[in-house]
Amino acid sequence: MSEKVVNLEINGRGFQAREGMTILEVAKREGIPIPTLCHHDALEPVGACRLCMVEITHPNWRGWKGLVTACLYPVEEGLQVTTESQEIHQVRKTILDLLLARCPDAPYIQKVAAEHGVTATSFKKNEVQTVCILCGLCVRVCAVKGCNAIGTARRGIRREIAAPFGMPPPDCIGCTSCAHICPTDAIPWEDVNGVRKIWDQEFEMVRCVSCGRPIMPVTQLEFEAKRAGISPDYMTTCPACSQQKTLETIRTAFTIKRPASEDAVEAAS
Amino acid sequence: MRINSVKSLTRAAGRARGERKRLETEVLVCAGTGCLANGSMDVAEAFLGAIRRRKLEARLKLGFKTTGCHGFCEKGPLVIIQPQGIFYKGVKAKDVKEIVDQTLLKGQVIQRLLYRDPNTKQRVEQYAEIPFYSKQHRIALRNIGKIDPKCIDDCLAVGGYTGLAKALTEMKPTEVIDAVTESGLRGRGGGGFPTGRKWKTCREAEDPTKYVLCNADEGDPGAFMDRSICEGDPHAVLEGMVIGAWAVGASKGYIYVREEYPLAVKHLQAAIEQARERGFLGDDILGTGFSYDVQIARGGGAFVCGESSALMKSVAGEVGEPRAKYVHSVIRGLYDKPTVLNNVETWANVPWIITEGAAAFASLGTKKSTGTKTFSLVGKVKNTGLVEVPMGITLREIIYDIGGGIIKNRPFKGVQTGGPSGGCLPEGKLDLPVDFDTLTEAGSMMGSGGMIVMDDRTCMVDVARYFLKFLVDESCGKCVPCREGVHQLHQTVNDICAGNGRPGDLERIEALSDVVVKASLCALGKSAPNPILSTLRYFREEYEAHINDRKCPAGVCRNLFTFRISPEICNGCGLCAKSCPVDCIAGEKKEVHVIDASVCTRCGACRNVCPTDAVEVI
């Protein structure tokens, strides 16, 4: 991103930002609320939900103004942004109204819609109802992990999040990042008896060397270790036990005055 | 073989022209996709056989070639005999012997193969005198139908690559851009963006690696302008692209063609290879040191892949979905590099502008829409096909003079322009000049040049439903307003057509359309409500009849009307009864016939055959 600093206005107040930051980034920093559904700070924005629409204009645009998605629009010198107006509300309400027709039973969408004054959809409910709003966060987080196990399939109203050819995805490591990032809990998964089930696949879990609780799928362990360039053996203690061990190490280090590093080595071995 | 200078190009062109001049007669068989489907390959083979067997080549100094599409596909296969300009239509292989005996050997014209003007009922002998052609002005299609698209020499004979030679040797890149800017050329792919301005921004973009691409996706149903150009004059497209690459400073490019256009792919591929061989493409073009090469990228045929950002993703091997274009592709396009993308027809105009001059182009058409535009004229007109007309011509001239008017002289109802997300214009707009801005103002658009003519038996609500269905299926589904919104619009219109319209539907449609237009990510969604908005604007009473009276006045939506035979008009010919697939029409010869509405499926067969228009919609 460029180092150039630009001046812009949001709702009449002046701010400075680095050129190329998005309107949403600046607004977030300044605590100005803009609703979003498909945005996550850790992922590339895609502009799919259109809930973050704001109005922009510029003194040089001879009165032209228009709606853009705050999550994608890069700020520039002199930009004037309005985050709330009758028109913007109408757009946001309609989008949530449409999503409610698609996902009438998704509690999260019900909640966001209600916050915008939409309590029931005014449209005919879709024939096939789901809780997936197709924000695509799952696909993007999977790509960022480096797995690219899932993607979108089909077009238009039939679009869906899917694994290639509808088969259990061979590149899935069972990490459940997709399920955790999903705002509407649309991706089912479960851990039962040391076996994780997600995307129609079962993954055997690695158990913690200390407590025996399942930590993560073997596939994920291998994947993460390889990516980090370390031996999988370093990762076979569950977070709770690791924490416990660290605490114990510190405690012993302070009671018997031995160099902490030696303890740490012992603990890790 | 390689042409390394302007001089050797001139020599090669002279040689090719000399070859042609030697011929006393030339037989041209149209091998465009339409004529091929009608069997023109058989006709061509019959000619080749006859020419070989009867040694016509030597006897008559006869030349023979297959050409690209003449535009009059409906009447194909077409055979043209030059220099007389005799135009035969609907030629079958079995007619070839007669053509050889009568026309080639004796110089006699075969009346039955001539085109018959549907209005004057006169046979027309000459290609140029057929009204379908005489009102046209061909620039983008200048060589199509005259040359063999598979033969680069044929292309050189008609001046191919002279524009490139001029640009590379006599003009600086910025001068090329200035010429294109002064010509007023605007993108023919739908948006109408000024081509010169696009090139200038790309040229000025910092990144030195640039791309020049051609959009040959052409996803509009029923459109075949770009297809015909790629099939019939692929070198014009290539020449335009190399000129563009010189102007913006690109060294690599792609032509994005849909897989469903096998002949276009084949001809483009052959043209690319020939152009490389001759030194019009690749390294050190025409010995000038400038290098630019083109590859074909094949698309799977999704409508949305014609959208520029989706196209670039598809070329790069990603899923063809649009992205927000807050940073334009002339700055960050293919592989994030500055990219110029132009439509096939836009490219085909470029060499002409360079050779004939910007002023010549700007003198055609209107002030803000210069030059010509190709249209695929289809629907209920007598002459359907591919036409190229000066901008500013009226819709009436296209439909009535070139198209010959409405089939069976029925009343005109509307014309849909601009492809699936274009709009429908009524009778009152027939005298509008056809140009980018006027059409947009009237609620339709130029689009890429689809033009569908509709008569009084077309239901405009049904038309809107049809196009919305197309757009629902072709939306990529990435953004909510387009995916869910257009689906809801389609549902509502579907309900109205089925007789389940509710009061307030029209207002709801308008409110939702407003949001879809404002909030969609790409131009597909932004223009998707056009089919409804334009029909609502001009044919609102038809929607109201569907909703309030449960009637489809045009007699199309089957739940909303019945047929009745008017006893005053029926002459008892009995054709209706014969055509009825469910035998629900009774009546004695010469007596009034009656439809049993309880059995009738409202297929409309009786209405179509009735010679007296006695079948009424009630």
Ligand SMILES: Cc1cc2nc3c(=O)[nH]c(=O)nc-3n(C[C@H](O)[C@H](O)[C@H](O)COP(=O)(O)O)c2cc1C
């Ligand atoms: C949904 C959609 C489909 C499009 N399809 C085509 C197409 O098939 N061919 C084309 O040339 N342009 C198409 N366009 C327009 C392109 O995005 C782009 O504007 C054009 O290729 C630029 O070339 P031009 O300036 O020469 O017209 C389409 C646009 C949209 C939004």
Ligand code: FES
């Ligand atoms: S958050 Fe910007 S479009 Fe979804």
